[in-house]
Amino acid sequence: MKVPMLDLVAEHAPYRGELLAAFERVLDSGRFVLGPEVEAFEREIATWIGAQHAIGVSNGSDALLLALQAVGVGPGDEVICPTYTFFATAGAVARLGAKPVFVDSAECCYNLRADQVVAKIGPKTKAIIAVHLFGQCADMDPILKAATKHGIPVIEDVAQALGAKDKGRQAGTMGTLGTFSFFPSKNLGTLGEGGLVTTRDSSLAEKIRKLRVHGAKQKYFHELVGGNFRLHEIQAAFLRVKLRHLHEALQKRRTAAARLVEELQSKWRATFPVDQCVCEGERHTLAQATPGAVLLPYACQKGVGEHTWNQFVIRVTGPGKREETRERLAQDGIQTEVYYPRAMHQQECFAQSKGGNFLSAETFCKETLALPLHCQLPSQR
Numbered sequence: 455m456k457v458p459m460l461d462l463v464a465e466h467a468p469y470r471g472e473l474l475a476a477f478e479r480v481l482d483s484g485r486f487v488l489g490p491e492v493e494a495f496e497r498e499i500a501t502w503i504g505a506q507h508a509i510g511v512s513n514g515s516d517a518l519l520l521a522l523q524a525v526g527v528g529p530g531d532e533v534i535c536p537t538y539t540f541f542a543t544a545g546a547v548a549r550l551g552a553k554p555v556f557v558d559s560a561e562c563c564y565n566l567r568a569d570q571v572v573a574k575i576g577p578k579t580k581a582i583i584a585v586h587l588f589g590q591c592a593d594m595d596p597i598l599k600a601a602t603k604h605g606i607p608v609i610e611d612v613a614q615a616l617g618a619k620d621k622g623r624q625a626g627t628m629g630t631l632g633t634f635s636f637f638p639s640k641n642l643g644t645l646g647e648g649g650l651v652t653t654r655d656s657s658l659a660e661k662i663r664k665l666r667v668h669g670a671k672q673k674y675f676h677e678l679v680g681g682n683f684r685l686h687e688i689q690a691a692f693l694r695v696k697l698r699h700l701h702e703a704l705q706k707r708r709t710a711a712a713r714l715v716e717e718l719q720s721k722w723r724a725t726f727p728v729d730q731c732v733c734e735g736e737r738h739t740l741a742q743a744t745p746g747a748v749l750l751p752y753a754c755q756k757g758v759g760e761h762t763w764n765q766f767v768i769r770v771t772g773p774g775k776r777e778e779t780r781e782r783l784a785q786d787g788i789q790t791e792v793y794y795p796r797a798m799h800q801q802e803c804f805a806q807s808k809g810g811n812f813l814s815a816e817t818f819c820k821e822t823l824a825l826p827l828h829c830q831l832p833s834q835r
């Protein structure tokens with residue numbers, strides 16, 4: 455038996471008829487970019503999230519680029535972001551000629567640490583990107599408080615966390631802007647590429663709508679230098695179908711994750727990495743676990759209810775132990791993945807940002823392992 459990380463054919467099977475109908479509707483309309491499907495999708499997802507404005511764009515990486523450009527990030531500026539994230543977060547900063555300033559992450563949830571964000575705010579800081587990693591919100595309050603105090607915009611990278619909440623607030627509604635990805639592996643994935651920017655600020659929304667089409671509100675009259683960041687009609691039509699089933703899909707993920715946590719506790723004697731949430735960094739030394747110990751994916755008070763489990767990521771502590779576990783699972787046909795084998799400050803292209811203490815991130819890169827949400831664990835590891 456093979457258990458893949460992701461089975462998109464199976465995921466789409468229940469909506470096959472609806473997806474085919476969406477395809478036919480777009481085919482017969484003859485409209486393929488920025489038409490009525492994109493407009494309807496923007497309205498529907500804005501309502502779903504509770505955002506004032508939602509702008510459909512080409513992908514999640516471009517959504518970040520647009521958000522940063524909209525708040526004026528450019529050469530010489532600094533943008534604070536986690537080092538333990540997907541490349542696009544830091545890549546978008548560098549694409550605008552600005553410098554990513556990295557912060558370490560917390561053991562309770564793998565999210566960026568607010569105390570380090572606060573410590574690294576300086577005269578060149580132009581924005582903060584808070585990533586909601588693996589489907590769980592970063593602890594937003596201390597970050598928002600510091601940002602407000604210094605008048606710095608906060609961009610939430612919600613690529614992995616559509617539908618997640620922090621203290622009842624939807625991801626993508628807390629910061630100045632929220633950026634989303636509809637890459638097929640995300641919880642709302644389209645049949646290709648897509649992205650979204652949310653904001654409550656009307657002027658930022660209008661600026662992003664312009665930047666999406668080469669900076670022109672009126673065709674051929676360019677007020678800004680933007681790019682081609684358009685969302686396709688066909689992808690918007692597919693997204694509208696899948697959005698209707700999103701609440702149910704997230705509920706299923708939560709049930710599966712709770713079952714997997716129980717299995718890890720009973721079969722592998724997994725424990726929580728820390729007793730309490732350490733996002734704010736009061737106890738920021740990495741807990742010393744016995745080598746080979748398996749650590750569960752969260753310990754934040756926020757708990758599983760508001761997590762969307764885009765990835766179910768455990769830690770297997772001690773040198774080489776993760777690789778042993780991976781191999782053992784592979785023998786049983788269970789596919790696993792490593793998010794991420796290297797942090798941003800360790801990347802060749804960010805070599806100029808070497809230095810700094812990123813003990814947690816570096817440890818995560820050696821110890822984390824993503825499991826398929828629907829796997830049945832073997833009793834021996």
Ligand SMILES: *Cc1c(COP(=O)(O)O)cnc(C)c1O
Nearest residue numbers: 513514515540542543613635637
């Ligand atoms: C996937 C992802 C992105 C980029 O989204 P794309 O649609 O693939 O460009 C950005 N940030 C994070 C955290 C992601 O996981």
